[in-house]
Structures are given as C-alpha cells and as structure tokens.
Amino acid sequence: MTVLFFGRLKDVAGHAEESAEIGDAATIEQLFGLYAARYPELARYRSSVVASRNQEFAAWDTPLRSGDEVAFLPPVSGG
Amino acid sequence: MATLPHDDIYQLVREPIDIAALARSVRAPEDGAIVTFDGFVRNQSHNRASLYLDYEAYESMALAKMHEIGVQLREKYRIHCVAMVHRLGRLEIGETSVFIAVSAPHRAAAFDACRFAIDTLKRTVPIWKKEYFEDGAVWADGELPPAPAATPRAKPAS
Numbered sequence: 001m002t003v004l005f006f007g008r009l010k011d012v013a014g015h016a017e018e019s020a021e022i023g024d025a026a027t028i029e030q031l032f033g034l035y036a037a038r039y040p041e042l043a044r045y046r047s048s049v050v051a052s053r054n055q056e057f058a059a060w061d062t063p064l065r066s067g068d069e070v071a072f073l074p075p076v077s078g079g
Numbered sequence: 080m081a082t083l084p085h086d087d088i089y090q091l092v093r094e095p096i097d098i099a100a101l102a103r104s105v106r107a108p109e110d111g112a113i114v115t116f117d118g119f120v121r122n123q124s125h126n127r128a129s130l131y132l133d134y135e136a137y138e139s140m141a142l143a144k145m146h147e148i149g150v151q152l153r154e155k156y157r158i159h160c161v162a163m164v165h166r167l168g169r170l171e172i173g174e175t176s177v178f179i180a181v182s183a184p185h186r187a188a189a190f191d192a193c194r195f196a197i198d199t200l201k202r203t204v205p206i207w208k209k210e211y212f213e214d215g216a217v218w219a220d221g222e223l224p225p226a227p228a229a230t231p232r233a234k235p236a237s
Contacts (some may be wrong), residue, residue: 004236006137007207039101050208050226052205055140056227071137071205077222078134078206079118079177079197 001064003031004071012041022066024079028042029052029060048075083153088162089145091138096164096175105160105182112186114193118177120170124219129183130211132219134176137205141165144204148174148196156192158183163196165206 003018010016013035025031028051036043051058052071062071088104102115120132147162162180170176179196183189201222208219 004134004137007204007209011218048223050224052135052137052140055137055143057224059227060228061229067216071140073137073205074207074218075223076202076205077208077221078136078204079201 001031001066002069003035004069006071007074007077009042009045009072009074012045022064026063027060028058028062028064028070030059031064032072035072043072046077050071083146084150088164089142089149089162090185091136091141092164092166093168094166096166096178098107098175098178101162101164101178102180105162105180105219107159107182109145109184110159110182110222111184112189113180114186114189115181115183116177116179116197117175118197119175120172122172124210124212127212129172132170133209133216134165134170134210135207135209136165136167138167140188141206143203145200148199148203151199152181152192152196155195156183156188157185158188158192161196163167163200165200165204167206179212 001020003011003020005016025034050073053062054069098117102113105113123129152158152161159182165177179193181193182190203224209216210219215217
C-alpha cells in the first residue's frame with residue numbers, strides 16, 4: 001500500500017509518502033494508529049483529518065487491500 | 080463517471096492563469112451569459128501582512144473531484160460549458176489562484192452554478208495553501224471535507 005500525507009500532516013510525518021504492508025493494518029483507522037505511534041504529534045490531528053482510499057473519501061473503518069493508495073488529508077484550503 | 084462535454088476544462092496548473100482565454104473558451108453562440116469567479120491572493124490574512132502563498136494538491140484526487148463538480152453542475156443547473164482551473168506552487172499577492180467560468184443560455188443558471196462550483200471546490204477538492212508572513216508560515220485554516228460515516232455494524236443474530 002502507498003500512504004500519502006498532505007499539508008501539515010506531511011510536515012509532522014517529515015515526508016509525503018510511505019509504504020505499508022497489508023499485514024500492518026486492516027483498516028484505515030489502524031493504519032493511522034500505526035503512524036500516530038511513530039509520529040506522536042499526528043495523534044493530535046486525528047479529529048481534523050479525513051482519509052481517502054484510492055482517491056475517494058473513505059470512512060475510518062474501511063478495510064484495506066494490498067495495492068491501495070491511502071491518503072490522510074487535513075482540512076482543505078484551496079481557492 | 081458521467082461523461083462531460085469535451086469542451087469543458089478542468090486543470091491544475093503551475094503557470095499564471097489566462098482568465099480571458101478561459102472565459103472565451105466557454106462562450107458559444109447558443110449561450111446568453113457567462114459568469115466567472117476569479118479568486119486571487121489577498122495581501123493580508125487575519126490582520127497580518129502576507130508575503131506570498133504556496134499551494135499544494137493531491138493532484139490525481141483533486142482533478143477527479145473537480146470533474147465530479149462538473150457532473151453535479153450538469154445535474155443541478157441548465158448550463159452549457161465549464162472551465163475550472165486551480166494554480167499550484169508559489170503565488171504572489173494579486174495573482175489568480177482559482178478561476179471558474181460557466182456559460183448558460185440564461186444568467187440565473189450561470190450565477191447559481193458558478194457559486195455552487197466555487198463553494199464545493201473549497202469544501203471538497205484536496206488542495207492546501209501555506210501562508211508566508213514576515214515572521215513565519217502557517218497552513219491556512221480549511222474546511223474538513225464531508226467523509227462517509229463508519230460502516231454500520233451488522234446486527235447480531237437474534
């Protein structure tokens with residue numbers, strides 16, 4: 001799986017892209033938990049993050065499949 | 080995804096946006112009105128003088144969401160053509176960051192559709208801006224896109 005971080009989440013993680021194995025996490029929530037453990041500041045943003053799976057907004061309990069592209073997105077501010 | 084008219088334009092660009100050319104691109108003989116929205120960089124934010132902005136996007140998803148807005152516009156309003164362009168990278172004060180043009184046979188649909196398009200873009204398209212000031216930089220406050228709720232759990236067998 002490819003895992004992407006954007007905006008301030010990218011700053012917190014220190015980079016934009018990671019890769020994870022399907023055995024690491026079964027759902028998007030668990031995947032976020034994995035990175036929150038690695039980068040503790042991430043956990044503070046949990047309530048203001050939405051997730052996407054394969055370029056569609058996704059619920060936190062969405063199951064993951066190998067090959068998925070998951071992104072963690074802070075509040076959007078285009079325009 | 081529903082098909083969109085091939086003369087619609089949905090783009091992310093890194094060069095200055097040619098707003099006159101985009102407005103011309105949606106103009107057709109059967110139309111009677113074009114409404115445009117030109118969003119550009121303000122010289123201050125929360126009473127602090129801005130130096131410049133830097134925009135980034137989740138580009139593949141942002142383009143998909145911009146196309147989705149085009150589909151929604153067709154479902155809701157009687158319009159003809161849409162051009163929707165957002166610029167990324169460093170933008171100076173006064174430069175256009177987003178431009179939307181909508182043509183329609185009659186003005187009411189063009190006004191309503193253009194308003195819906197910019198409001199929806201600001202809420203759902205994954206683009207972020209960082210504001211640079213004399214004494215530092217911050218990610219702009221934004222809107223949390225509406226995401227699907229958790230999947231309802233299956234009821235336990237009774």
